[in-house]
Amino acid sequence: MEAKVYLYVFFTLMSIFMFNGVNFGPIIKKGKIIEARLLVLSLSFAMGYILTNFVLDFIS
Numbered sequence: 001m002e003a004k005v006y007l008y009v010f011f012t013l014m015s016i017f018m019f020n021g022v023n024f025g026p027i028i029k030k031g032k033i034i035e036a037r038l039l040v041l042s043l044s045f046a047m048g049y050i051l052t053n054f055v056l057d058f059i060s
Contacts, residue, residue: 007055012048019043 019040028036 004052004056007052008048010048011051011055012044015044015047015051016040018047 024036024039028039
């Protein structure tokens with residue numbers, strides 16, 4: 001169970017790092033910085049969840 005938590009944290013942080021390299025400027029309205037950050041955070045949590053489940057299913 002502990003490994004699952006570590007994988008969630010690792011893949012979520014990796015996703016945040018990855019999405020920070022993506023230019024969301026053309027699809028985000030000007031002045032909507034908080035909304036853009038929440039989008040990156042939401043996408044990172046979703047990507048972390050998906051990657052963790054993939055790795056756990058792949059291992060077992």
